[in-house]
Amino acid sequence: MAEAISGIGASASTGASQAAADRQKLADDLDDFMTLLTTQLQHQDPLDPMDANEFTTQLVQFASVEQQIQQNSNLEGLLAAQENSQLASVASYVGRMVEAETNQVQVYNGEADFNYILHEDAVSTLINIVDDNGRTVFSAEGNVAAGKHGVIWDGTDLSGQRLPDGIYKLTVSALDADGAPVDVTTTAVGKVTGVSYAGTEPELLLTNQAIKLDKVISIKETAIELSEVDKIAAATLKAKASSDDAKKSAEASVDYATALQELVNENDISGLDEELKTATEMMETANKASVAATEAYETAKNATSSYVAAEAAQTAAAESSKALVAATKGAQALARAKQLVAEANPEAT
Structure with missing residues (x-):
């Protein structure tokens, strides 16, 4: 200002x-x-x-x-x-939330709210978010129908790690049935923190991002700063969700290891023991991650500082990601074991 x-x-x-x-x-x-x-x-x-x-x-x-x-x-x-x-x-824009045309997205309070507009139907749409180092931190398939589509990104990267608030580059690419690019307009929603008059016309400042007035599409209600209690509550909810996901992954890994143990008991086939070993190790890894995620959730729940709660939520998310990876590897081991059994007993199939 x-x-x-x-x-x-x-x-x-x-x-x-x-x-x-x-x-x-x-x-x-x-x-x-x-x-x-x-x-x-x-x-x-x-x-x-x-x-x-x-x-x-x-x-x-x-x-x-x-x-x-x-x-x-x-x-x-x-x-x-x-x-x-x-x-x-x-x-008067300061403190308000605005939507503006931009190829950048602002992570604020751990989340980013952006939209993309397809000017015609597509057969494929890919959303990518890149950090300052050119690293893709978020990637997902998008809606292919013509029109405006909203996305809320939770500010975590592909491994589940919490990323710092700031500005990230947004790209949305879409192709039609002939493989030709479809026109896409990207918009983002952010909090106006100031006004710059350094150039020939005023610009709105969304943290470190300058937006020209003619790029503003809509003005939303005043951004509400969360209180310390609300921040702790929000972090606790995220930690609980991560803890629950980790438990589900751990339970699935137990099922995969149990099923593989049954295959070993029923079949004397080379290679099954190795797959059972892998599934068992992944089960142990998933269970440890689940325990760690639960402990992180308890830390967030009992935190008196939003910083501590946020750190705990980030830890829970990371452990949940570990549990998911372990469960996936356990599932792959079971799939390979079933393939070995099928190859050894072709008449059974």
């Missing part, structure tokens, strides 16, 4: 200073002219007096220039007033 006020102040001050300087120069020139004219009149030849039309014309020119300077001063005053009025109008 200080930057915006500084920009307008500098503009108005520069105009006023220039007008004052012009008026002062005109006054100095007029004084010089009048001094010279008086001297000439005092020393003119009575038999050959000066032409009155000449100095009268010069006086008229001085008056005309003075009038132009005054008009310029008035215009500069009107411009400064208009700029200040525009600043006051733009300043």
Whole structure:
């Protein structure tokens, strides 16, 4: 906000200073002219007096220039007033949530809200979010129907790690039935934290992202800052969800290992023991991750600081991701074991 006020102040001050300087120069020139004219009149030849039309014309020119300077001063005053009025109008955006056309997305309070508009039906749509290092942190298939589609990203990367609040690059690519690109417009929703007047026109600041006014699509209700208690509650809910997911993965890994044990008991086939070993190890890994996720949830639930709760929620998410990976590997081991049994007993299939 200080930057915006500084920009307008500098503009108005520069105009006023220039007008004052012009008026002062005109006054100095007029004084010089009048001094010279008086001297000439005092020393003119009575038999050959000066032409009155000449100095009268010069006086008229001085008056005309003075009038132009005054008009310029008035215009500069009107411009400064208009700029200040525009600043006051733009300043009303501060603290509000706005939706604007942009290829960037702002993670705020651990979440990002963005939209994409397909200008026609597509057969495939891919959403990618990239960080400052060019690393893809989020990727998902999108809706293929023409129209506007909203996405809320939870601010976690592909491994479930919580990413810091900030600006990320957003790309949405879509193809039609012929493999040709479909026009896509991306928009994002963010909180206006200030106004910049560094350029020729004001821009809204969404954290570190500058948005031109003509890119604003809609203005939403005032952003509400969560209290410390609300932040802890939100982090606790996320931690609980991660803990529940980890438990489900651990339970699934037990089922896979149990099923594989039954195959080993029923079949004397080479390779089954190795798959059972893998499934058992993955079951243990998933169970440990589930326990760790539950402990993280308890930490978040008992936290008195939103920072501690957020860290615990992040830990729970990471452990949940570990449990899911382990369960997936257990499922793969069971699938390979079933394939070995099928190959050893072709008549059974």
